[in-house]
Amino acid sequence: MKISGKELASEVYQDVQKKLLMLHQKKVVPQLVIVKSSNIDAVNNYISQKIKKGEKVGIEVKVVDMNERDCENRKLIQKKIIGLNKSANIHGIIFQKPSNSQIDEAIEELIDTQKDVDGFLENSFHKPPVYRGVIKVLEKIFNLEGDEFIAYLKTKKVVLIGKGKTGGQTIISGLKTEGFNREQLTIIDSKTSEVKKKEYLINADIIISAVGKLNPVDLNLFSKESILIDIGVHFDERNKIRGDFNEEDIQDRVGYYTTTPGGIGALTVAYLMDNVVNAAIHTIIN
Incomplete structure (x- = not known):
């Protein structure tokens, strides 16, 4: 089942608009x-x-x-x-x-x-928009929020493919702040053996791909019950933005998935705007 980042982003913007109304009044x-x-x-x-x-x-x-x-x-x-x-x-x-x-x-x-507002600094006031987007998608799938959602998420096997600064690292740091340990978050990178990749992916409940190239792993290793969240970005030969996977290749291989474009990217921009608004509110309060 496809999860639309655009639809979820519209929910974020509704909240942003409420905050903006208050700011504009001031x-x-x-x-x-x-x-x-x-x-x-x-x-x-x-x-x-x-x-x-x-x-x-x-x-x-x-x-x-x-x-x-x-x-x-x-x-x-x-x-x-x-x-x-x-x-x-x-x-x-x-x-x-x-x-x-x-x-x-x-x-x-x-x-x-x-x-x-990108949330890249170690002591940043803000959570990274990419991370917030991933969490929003998972909250939608599990129909849970807050502490109840985090507790449930910790019962799942999460596999992250790629650990670049703007993608994978934001997921790693975000989940660590929620108390995730190495048993709950497995990372696949260029040094991971093919045997280990197979072991991790076959048993994964949630796969987050943050590589930035097409098909970074064997699609046959995905479980039909798993969730695939694509946050990788690259440009194809026609200069069109693409993710780590083509929708037609994954739609029948996993239970839930996001696409690029129309997935995490839309949510990332929405949460970036939300972070900017929150920063503006903070200046008023302080």
Whole structure:
């Protein structure tokens, strides 16, 4: 059964709109700043999605374009990020991936944890939007929320394929904060043997794929009762966004699944906007 990320995202936006109404009544317009250092199609595609969604819901989205020369100048980077941190009108800052810069982490570590709406920093005020999207899908499938959902999730065997920073690592860190241990979360990466992959996948209740290439594992290893959540992203030969699996290849192999596009990506943008709004609310309260 296909789980629509777009439908679930609409639920998130309903909550976002309620918060925005309160902010707008107080003359506060949440603002997100996207720092980019690359002009490749993937980056521009992601930024365009966020700008359009921000305009639609009432969040101002601005882009700070840093070229390669800028990114080689650490002092210039520090000055720009610190300036964004100090601005009371800016509530969220993200560094758009992928990028040509060799110092992405150095840039990200300068972002104020209150404004780290991507949730990548260790002490971030926010949970990563990707992680929140995955949890939303699972809550929908299990029809549970809160502590009851987490307790039930811990009874399941979760397998994560890939552990990149923007995908897999957000799932690892998110589940760790919920008290997951190594027995409850198994990770498959490039060093995992084929024998172990088979063992893990055949017995998995939930599979989260975060590789960024087509069919990273043997589809025959999926159980028809399992849940497959695809958070991997790549662009095909026609420059169209795609996930780790094609829908026609998996729809009859698993019990529940998400697709790309129309799956976790839609939820990720929704929760990014929610994080920006929450950051704006936090500035009012404090």
